[in-house]
Amino acid sequence: MKHIPKIAVVGPESTGKSTMSDYLAAHYHTIAVPEYSREYCAALTEPCTWQDEINMFQGQLALEASLLPKANHVLICDTTFLTVKIWSEHMFGQAPQEVLDELPKHPYDFYLLLDIDLPWQDDPLRNFPELREHFMAVWHKELTALQARYVVISGIDTNRYENAVKVIDDFLTAD
Structure with missing residues (x-):
């Protein structure tokens, strides 16, 4: 099977990740993997638990795996399960071991x-x-720890989208 590059759109709350992911998927005529935890958390009636974090991790992985075959030359991911690590550490002081084990994989x-x-x-x-x-x-610390290739995307309105498209185009033509 041909390798489909996965581009993750990440960052703190209220930075436009979902909107950016949808825009990029439309621009590149492909599919965006939605943020599994958003729908999951919207259905919760109690505060998020440790088990909820594990469920969100597993749900994000399964959702991504189910959508990857539908991608057209690139897969846009509205966040990743790295978010589970970040939130778990913030809320509970540590991340689930299975999340830590899966990150490099x-x-x-x-x-x-x-x-x-x-x-x-x-x-x-x-x-x-x-x-x-x-x-x-x-996020800078976590991406650096993973030795991830990343670029910070700034800008307001169409400028933000243009900046994202430019760096993705550069990335896709460099590889």
Whole structure:
């Protein structure tokens, strides 16, 4: 089977990841893997538990695996299960071992780390408007630890999308 490059769109809350992922999927005539945890958390009636984090990790992996065969030359991923590691460490002080074990086994070819230069948008599933700089630093640390290829995407409105398309085009033509 031909290798389909996986491009992950990641970053702190309220940086436009879902909108960017949908835009990029349309631009590249492919499919975007949605953020599994968004729908999962929307259905919760109690605060998120350790088991919920594991369920979100497993759900994100399964969703990505099910959509990869439908991708057209590139797969756009609206976040990755690295988010489970980051949130688990923030909420519970540690990440599930199975998440840590799987991280090096599920690499992404390229990451777009969306900058916190967009205004905060309230959403019932967003919790930490005052910690955006903290989580931006965490994302840099995590991507560096994975030795991931990534670029920070900044800009407002169409400029943000144009910046993302340019770096993806450069990435796809370089490989």
